[in-house]
Amino acid sequence: MESGRSFARRDRLLEIEAKVRNWWDQKDVFRAESCAKKPEPGEKFFGNFPYPYMNGYLHLGHAFSLSKLEFAAAYHRLRGANVLLPFAFHCTGMPIKASADKLAREIERFGDPPAFESFVEEVKEVEVEEANGGPTEPEKFKSKKSKAASKSGGDKYQWEIMRSYGLSDSEISKFKDPYHWLTFFPPLAKEDLKAFGLGCDWRRSFITTDMNPFYDSFVRWQVRKLKDMGKIVKDMRYTVFSPLDGQPCADHDRASGEGVQPQEYTLIKMEVVTPFPPKLSVLEGRNVFLAAATLRPETMYGQTNAWVLPDGKYGAYEISESDVFIVTERAALNLAYQNLSRIPEKPTCLVQLTGNDLIGLPLRSPLAINHEIYALPMLTILTDKGTGIVTSVPSDSPDDYMALHDLKQKPALRAKYGVKDDWVLPFEVVPIINIPEFGDKSAEKVCLDLKIKSQNEKEKLAEAKRLTYLKGFTEGIMVAGGEKYAGMRVQDAKPLIKNQLLEAGHGVLYSEPEKKVMSRSGDECVVALTDQWYITYGEQEWREMAEKCLKEMNLYHEETRHGFEHTLGWLNQWACSRSFGLGTRIPWDEQFLVESLSDSTLYMAYYTIAHMLQNGNMYGSDTSLLKPEQMTDEVWNFVFCEGPYPKASDIDSSVLNKMKQEFTYWYPFDLRVSGKDLIQNHLTFCIYNHTALLNQHHWPRGFRCNGHIMLNSEKMSKSTGNFRTLRQAIEEFSADATRFSLADAGDGMDDANFVFETANAAILRLTKEISWMEEVLAAESSLRKGPASTYADEVFENEINIAVSEAEKQYKGFMFREALKVGFYDLQAARDEYRLSCGVGGMNRDLVLRFMDVQTRLITPICPHYAEYVWKELLKKDGFVINAGWPTAGLEDHTLKKANKYLQDLIVNMRKLLQKQVLGSKKGNKKGAPTTPVNEEKRITALIYANEQYGGWKEECLRILQNKFNPETKTFAPDQEILGELQRSAVGQAEKDFKQLQKKCMPFLRFKKGEAVSLGAQALDLNLPFGEIEVLQKNLELIKNQLGLEHVEVLSVSDDDAYNRAGPHADLLRNNPPSPGDPTPIFFSS
Template sequence: MVDFRAIEEKWQKKWNEEKIFEPKIDRNKPKFYITVAFPYLSGHLHVGHARTYTIPDVIARFKRMQGYNVLFPMAWHITGSPIVGIAERIKHRDPQTIFVYRDVYKVPEEILWTFEDPINIVKYFMKAAKETFIRAGFSVDWSREFHTTSLHPQFNAFITWQFLRLKEKGLIVKGAHRVRWDPVVGTPLGDHDLMDGEDVPILEYILIKFILEENGEIIYLPAATLRPETVYGVTNMWLNPNATYVKAKVKYKGKEETWIVSKEAAYKLSFQDKEIEVLEEFKGEKLIGKWVKNPVTGDEVIILPADFVDPDNATGVVMSVPAHAPFDHAALEDLKRNTEILLKYDIDPRIVENITYISLIELEGYGEFPAVEEAEKLGVKSQEDKEKLEQATKTIYKAEYHKGIFKIEPYKGIPVSKVKDLVAEDMKKKGIADIMYEFADKNVISRFGNRAVVKIIHDQWFIDYGNPEWKAKAFECLEQMKIIPESRRAQFRAVFDWIEKKACARKIGLGTPLPWDPEWVIESLSDSTIYMAYYTISRAINKYGIKGEQLIPELFDYIFLEERSGEKEKELSNKTGIPAEVIKEMKEEFEYWYPLDWRCSAKDLIPNHLTFFVFNHVAIFDKKYWPKGIAVNGYGTLEGKKMSKSKGNVLNFIDAINENGADVVRLYIMSLAEHDSDFDWRSKEVSKLKGQLERFYELISEFAEYDAKPAELKDIDKWMLHRINKAIEGATKALEEFRTRTAVQWAFYSILNDLRWYMRRTEGRDDEAKRYVLRTLADVWVRLMAPFTPHICEELWEKLGGDGFVSLAKWPEPNPEWWNETIELEENYIKSLIEDIKEIIRVAKLEDAKRAYIYTAPEWKWKVAEIVAEKRDFKAVMSEVMKDPEMRKKGKEVASLVNKLIKERAFEIKRIDEEKALKEAKDFIEKELGLEIIINPEEDKGGKAKQAMPMKPAVFIE
């Protein structure tokens, strides 16, 4: 057993002592600057995080070995309300929170109760995260470490400067905007402030005010819809008879009206610029059977009962458009069949029976009533066929929106996609419609444990990402950036298109005070956009003990935005007390390391952090400092299930390291998935890999004892060296493209498999050539594996007598002398032949066979094959072949061969000396098969010889 833990501790200590990952300016080397989104420290990192952070470390190590001066720094994110929310829940002994922190994160109980103070949460998990990163072997420059919020005055000063500059440019504005809101705590909620529902969009419903007249009083029933144009096709209204509705005075926009909405809707509307005074509460059944007037058409329509109406969705008042809404059609048909319900509410069944559908939209491929046709097509029997109805709804809504033409005046002939907004605007101008904002899913929960609402905020500070000039610059930057995988570029473009104002400050939580309005605190997704620039100067700030108050905005202006000037450095030195040479050093560091070469993060940050990262860079920095690349990775699952802290289905990164060793964890995660595809952690597979890595260690340790003197090589030795070249080339190309799974396949599994074959082929040999090949392989293999398994490889590099650290050794390059495609083809030929003979023996049940006769393709077949590979067309091939008199004699046989090769698309065939390859491998083949091998005998056993094809010998077994 290899003691992975002892090896890890040994080399982590040496790396730290030698500070080999703390780069300085070196103009003799190309620089390479890579960062990853710093972790949010509300808990331990899990194995999903492990992938996000291991990828850039592998790339950093790879580039360092390629001769680049690599900067890979790390910091900690503690801004926002989540940590404060956790402290509150622990203070109130919330059982779920206690379970997560005591049982999942394994925080000792005596420490857990100190978490009532959010600062203690921060301190505990910062220390734990750093220990995890060190234990994982990440090649981080810890001299540049910092954390966010005013608890770190130096970084606080940097964020203050950033926001002052954004405001100067008119990119931070004050105004009204819809936001996610915690109604209990009273704070806006950013993506990081949510426990659940981060991806749930906010929908804009149009509320069409249907009119109920009672005792001379005008009462409005605001029907919520996402398709306002369908108001022309309303045949009835739906209310849930069992839901609680309210009659309320609603004051908004200088008006006072009486509305009837669900009780839940009244609560939500109170956050959306409406003053709500509830006058009466009642069940929906009170209104069933009453008639309301359509404010657009003037039609009187009846209110019908519908259990499917959700009072917690929008207003709980739904207009029915059965010609174009499958659910409405199904519900009406159900009512026609169930007259008992109608009689319960004293509704004459004939009223429902006589409801006439109203056709609004021409849609190619459908008749007057698309919803009816689509429901029938899918076999909908009743409104209980919810899956079919949902499918029908998606199909019809999408088709009508994109291809439908409206056929009702005054919008006749206009595409539905345009009519929708026209109808909404016209109704709002006439005062017969309003707006309500609602989540697409109810389950939007804040980190404080409260259900969020949509609130209209006034006097809120926003970053105006909708600014058209700013967007244009962001798009310009995006188009010149590398995006990995490239398929994600379209998503970035879409996000850039729709992104508008974003609330950038809160009144609660940890963070940097807004410099011009310190009651507000800058939120977590707004203070984490350009901190990569701060990394470049943080080493000097930490080293020289520069204080936050010394870092004035004018200093940051000079470092990041202005030309170099000795006079300016002296002037700033007088103002700040920072030595001029230190200011010069900071500026030189920024200008050396910037622009950022790669930004790495998980795919869920594309709609927020990664987009803001691009926008803020182009807003503040000169074009030459715009970022050059973004690499996106996927998520992780655990034993086939989504990781969930609340369910205890989480594997902490540090626990995985303790159980398996850092190198095993690193290699396993890197081998699982490519780019932004997701991976699944399987404990059995990890154990298997651990055994393979131990075998790797043993093999290299053994090969380290061999001499590396060149010797006369046999073909199989040359094959192994050629395959080493292939592995170097494959791993290098994959790592350049961040394809870690492919890189592991080449650097580890491919070599492991090739070595197994080589050892089989050379069994019994113990000569100088074999020892030379194995010693050479060891030297290359250790370096190829170093980015993935750095601890083991350092130990093995030492055994091999390598100079210094393998982490700083030269990355292998293919040796031109080792390339030999012919030998590889010959070896593949031998492998394939052995497998074919084994299969023949198995199928024909020839277990007692004694010998095998092997016939190789004659020269004329090789000539035909080569012409086929060149011409790839039957007529062209035959024309060329028939120039040869000998070929003409074989007319039909040649034509048959040409036809066969073209049909099989055998266009990549390359010539080898089949007989030579067979003779050199004869002993090995006999040993593998336990048969006597006879190559190209004069006697044509079983008439097999004529079946021989290039690269496919004919075989007769007896």
């Protein structure tokens, strides 16, 4: 908070906010009503936000994304649009159910409230007993195992998590019922959002799941319609799957690994040649294979060996009654969920092995030109990818080439792992693919080119792979494969060879997650082959419709558009059913629930009629005009899809028509704001579902995506304590200071930064501004009456006009940080400068009141409570500022702005020069503060010499630059061409030593070129766009007062007597002649 221990300023803002919210509530100011007439463009604004998941309190991450929508909606409201901003709460899915079940297990095991401490003591006793070799009771052993898991996983007990929310033990116990979460957190979230000042029509709020019968009916209609259109099908598909939950694990069900998809491999069956070594003797009579996962089945012709990790842990797993695969346990678990285990979903390990047990195994591998190869040690195998068994193709894999090279060249390495010479030395590189740049032994060539010495040079090997792998696929030509494939492009041969291996039974398909995925239940996910319901995203015709919609949408950032285009490129069938959690049952297969990313794609349409269905109750449980069972598919189709009038419905026709009117008035929605992480799922699903279910004129108009929020430049994290709920932030800083800091945090796709210091500074700024307005209005009679007439008045009025125009531009472009800068920071700076410029004459009353009015309106979207308070309590205006309209502004005078900048910069430079030349101090006062001479007896006067037009060599330089500048590209001709032109000019011809002229001109040429690139061609004009001497003459009193001078005069160097006035300082004037925009001041003291 603020320095010291006083929170008075913050508390004053909190009091103001409570008072303002009461005003808003009394008049229901955010209630949004449709009209019978279809709105013209700009007359209405419907914005929405992905409803947050209700397993805890809202935090600043939610608030950051939401603030973008809130600021936009408030801006459109000020512009006079009819604004609808609704908000709902997502409860579908497994996290709430999983947490409730976890809590129930803890209560069952440890009591209510749980006695975790006694459990820890129990574990210690078990550990001592086991250390002494004593017996272990099954129950205690189980407890110890759980404790170990808890320690290693860093997981908290669910009870402790609930305690961290500030809940009492008696309250926590209720959360073992998952539906208690739905009645507890959504109302609290609503409280926090109201405290935040969200301009929401709360009548339209709802929760998801079958707890809300109206929304449940809506989702059932949606999925039924998709199924009837052939867009929901049942199929066997590879899906990321949670063994613990027993169901697919979609993005919202994951603790980590969001966006990770199944990676498909071809599993090569490398048969172990009998007789088996003693370690494998138990497998006699079975077909035993080392199973290697590869992404390049076309390279199998070039196998020289297989690789294993010497100290890696493997097992011989039963695939069927006859076949056994030797792989890692992790791979075996994935295989078991893909119908590649004798007992489905339960891998059976017949023998536990290490890599050392496998070294030297003779193998027959499909397609290999070498009839028999051997398993050899490789030290760089990663067992968290693939199966831990790796095929070796040294012709095309730099890793394989160097590992084989090491074994061949290092007898000691062979001896270390018991590798016999005849397992290695006879095997040479087998050419299989010709790459134009690298030949038919690409790995060998690139390793020699890069001077790679060993398999341990990871960075060089990564570079070698980068050089060869993509080219091998895109440009490679098969030289192996006989008549069938030799001469064929690799990219054409690859699928054919893969199918040949699969059809011959020499390989099987195998999938695993691209990267590690952890479910919210705490287990590592696998890829399972599941028979379930899928939405056919990616289907060609449907995808083309989605791309058509995307093309017409406003996405605000090109990076956002690229994200959607990429997602549409890879997204295909999406598992939409779950067997565990909360939600809506699939109507035709009620053993399944609709998963959480599939019941949240069209609900923006539901907002338009939610208030009519639910009568303002978020659970849909109050009496309303309608009953859930009346909302038949025919009714939903009539309201949303322009379907025929539902004649069989017993809903009154006026109600039916009113619902349809609500939808057609508000739709399509104008904006959806979201974090960028939802591009790859939810937002793309939203596009797909809208294009399938609604007519084209109801497709979405815009998505605005942002990055994540950091707190004080560090990642927001509960575990580190760098975390704030929305409630905590409001209590700590107030709502408006929180909103102020959110606006200042950033607007792009990169991660933004919420800075506590900014929020604290906002408290100070807002309260000081209120105090200043109170003081000025209390002494209003002392302000200067009459029209704005002085130069300072003109400048200030112009700054207000510019602020109105620039703020509008930034709000419209969703650049809220810039809107805050121009509409608040810059405008306040202009006001402060105006106060100083007015001097003893004082500020103009009408201008000051206009400033207060304009600043209040411009800050309204960001700090609405503050603005409303100022509007009503200080300015005594009628109505509410949120509906007051955008401020009007006169024409912007940018020439006047440049003139004022010139004046202010001159005063700063003169102050520095005065301190240095006359007062003997290198340290000037702050800008805007009058200077008091060090020696009070000194009376200082100043002559300001001005030159309003360039002359001599500078004039010639500018004329040449004007001719050599392209204003469209903002580029100049080469320097040599410019200097050649200068040398040929009259100025150049008059100079005996052109090098001296060049030395003098080059700094000026560089400076003016830089100005032209940033400001445009006007920077090359021979004079300023304003009368320099006139500006100085009008502001002599200001300059005199600001610098503490006795007298000031402005002289033109074109005046012959001007140099004579310089007296002993004439040389200074000659050495530093003035030029347009750069006058020369000379000080005299007496």
